[in-house]
Amino acid sequence: MKKQNQKAWFFVLPVLLLVAFNALIPMMTVVNYSVQETFGNNLFFWEGLGWFEKLLRSERFHAALGRQFMFTGMILAIEVPLGVIIALSMPRSGFWVPVCLVLMALPMLIPWNVVGAMWNIFTLPDIGLLGYLMNHVLGIDYNMTQDPFAAWATIIVMDVWHWTSLVVLLSYAGLVSIPEAYYQAARIDGASNWSVFRHIQLPKMKQVLTIAILLRFMDSFNIYTEPFVLTGGGPGNATTLLSIDLVKIALGQFDLGPAAAMSLIYFVITLFVSWLFYTLMTKDDE
Amino acid sequence: MLNWMAWTWPTALFFIAIFSAMAVLTVIEIRHPGGAERKGVFGLTTTRGDRLFITLLGSAYIFLAWLGLFGQPLWIPLGLAIGWGVFCFRKV
Numbered sequence: 427m428k429k430q431n432q433k434a435w436f437f438v439l440p441v442l443l444l445v446a447f448n449a450l451i452p453m454m455t456v457v458n459y460s461v462q463e464t465f466g467n468n469l470f471f472w473e474g475l476g477w478f479e480k481l482l483r484s485e486r487f488h489a490a491l492g493r494q495f496m497f498t499g500m501i502l503a504i505e506v507p508l509g510v511i512i513a514l515s516m517p518r519s520g521f522w523v524p525v526c527l528v529l530m531a532l533p534m535l536i537p538w539n540v541v542g543a544m545w546n547i548f549t550l551p552d553i554g555l556l557g558y559l560m561n562h563v564l565g566i567d568y569n570m571t572q573d574p575f576a577a578w579a580t581i582i583v584m585d586v587w588h589w590t591s592l593v594v595l596l597s598y599a600g601l602v603s604i605p606e607a608y609y610q611a612a613r614i615d616g617a618s619n620w621s622v623f624r625h626i627q628l629p630k631m632k633q634v635l636t637i638a639i640l641l642r643f644m645d646s647f648n649i650y651t652e653p654f655v656l657t658g659g660g661p662g663n664a665t666t667l668l669s670i671d672l673v674k675i676a677l678g679q680f681d682l683g684p685a686a687a688m689s690l691i692y693f694v695i696t697l698f699v700s701w702l703f704y705t706l707m708t709k710d711d712e
Numbered sequence: 713m714l715n716w717m718a719w720t721w722p723t724a725l726f727f728i729a730i731f732s733a734m735a736v737l738t739v740i741e742i743r744h745p746g747g748a749e750r751k752g753v754f755g756l757t758t759t760r761g762d763r764l765f766i767t768l769l770g771s772a773y774i775f776l777a778w779l780g781l782f783g784q785p786l787w788i789p790l791g792l793a794i795g796w797g798v799f800c801f802r803k804v
Contacts, residue, residue, distance in 0.1 A: 451717070454727060458718045470718045475779060475786070482780030694772045701769065705756060 453693075459686035466680070477687035486671070487688065491695075494668040498646045501585045505642060506635070508586070509593025513601055514627070516594070527598075530591040538588075542655025545584045570657060574664035581653045581665055588652065589642060596638040600631035636707040640700055647696055668692055730768070737761055752804040763804055767797040 460477060462470040481487050516526050536544070551557040551569050560568035570576040604626060612622045650669040653659070659666035659674070666674070672692065676685030737760055741747060747759030758766070771793035778789035 454723075455717045457726065458720060458723045461720060461723060462718060464718070468715055468718075470720075472720065475784060478776065479779045479783050482776060691776065694769065694776070698769060698773070701765075709756065 456686045456689055459682045460690055461683075463683045473683055477684045478691070481684060481687050481691065489663070490666055490668045490671040493664075493666065494647060497581070497585075497649070497667055498643060500582055501589070501646050502639065502642060504582070504586050505590045505593050506639060509590050509638070510597050510631070510635070512590070512594045513597035514623070516598055518602060527595070530594050530598075532591075533588050534591050536588070538651035539655050541584065541588050542652040545580065545652075546656050549580055570661075572661055574661055577657045577661060577665050581656060584652060584656060585646065585649070589645070592641065593635075593638045596634040597631050600634040601627060604630045632707070636704065639707075640703060643703065644696060644700060647699070648692075733764055737764060754804060756804065758804055760801075763800045766804055767800040770796050770800065 459470075461473055461475065463473045464470045512530075516530075517523055533541075548554045549557045549568075549570055551561045557568060560566045567573075568576050570580045608626050609622065612626060617625075648669055649667060650673065653665055653667055654670055654673075657665045659670045668688075669692075672685055672688050675681050675688065740760065747761060749757060749759050751757050756762075774789045774793045774796060775786060778786060778792075
């Protein structure tokens with residue numbers, strides 16, 4: 427066997443150290459916190475697996491988890507097909523390509539808390555553009571601070587607005603990498619638009635779509651800032667997603683033990699779904 | 713210095729166990745390179761590292777499910793997790 431140059435590993439070392447400090451060590455600390463109780467002052471008392479047991483049986487956790495899955499499922503079901511459709515209808519060459527790309531990238535450049543604040547003002551019933559339009563012009567009773575349905579609709583639309591571009595840009599990158607010869611061959615065979623999509627474009631987009639769905643899953647499953655700024659988890663608990671509930675427990679109530687247990691459960695869910703999804707999507711390529 | 717990390721012996725042992733397992737895998741990999749890749753019962757191509765990952769992740773779920781459904785003590789899920797690990801390394 428030919429001996430390979432292994433020098434590249436040394437170049438990865440700084441990143442490894444960085445990850446150790448900003449991910450591994452905090453993660454270990456969370457594991458330590460999850461089995462203890464603290465009242466501050468760096469004093470900790472052994473609690474065992476009690477927090478996990480309580481949490482797994484708590485209605486509050488089940489409800490937040492259910493809301494989280496609902497949110498992620500809904501935005502994936504909207505953003506992925508919508509992103510692919512937009513990418514398909516974007517021009518492949520000419521003047522409009524950079525215009526489309528820049529327009530698509532714009533929402534993603536805006537910081538998350540600004541997105542939340544923008545949509546908050548946008549939807550205010552009396553002064554916000556959307557809120558005013560809905561309430562005073564269209565006559566639809568729309569107030570997301572009072573109506574859970576309106577709050578849900580708003581956070582979903584906000585996320586779709588903010589993140590569909592990611593799916594669009596990744597799908598578009600997959601689409602432009604398809605050589606023209608494929609389309610010519612399809613035209614000669616008299617393939618319909620649907621079969622071109624099904625047998626040429628979709629398989630070619632599969633890799634980037636895998637990445638897009640994974641990123642959107644993880645991001646939306648861990649989403650915090652935007653719904654927190656927009657609705658603060660309300661009205662009531664209607665939009666209290668898992669991360670918002672987690673921060674309430676950790677920082678609001680300063681219950682570090684239960685919060686740590688909750689983050690670990692959160693972590694294994696994200697890890698499992700991402701692993702499962704990645705494994706299933708890459709299985710056929712082997 | 714490590715006060716703020718609030719170490720306890722059980723959690724320390726937990727991490728020592730995981731890191732030792734990774735170290736053992738590294739040693740095996742150096743002795744027998746290639747990761748012992750094979751296609752297992754789920755139709756997945758796995759290496760030793762994959763099998764360890766699936767074992768650990770599966771065990772986490774076994775313990776959490778038991779805690780949620782039946783509570784402590786955890787001797788039965790421990791047995792299940794060991795069984796799951798053996799199954800993963802033999803068949804998956």
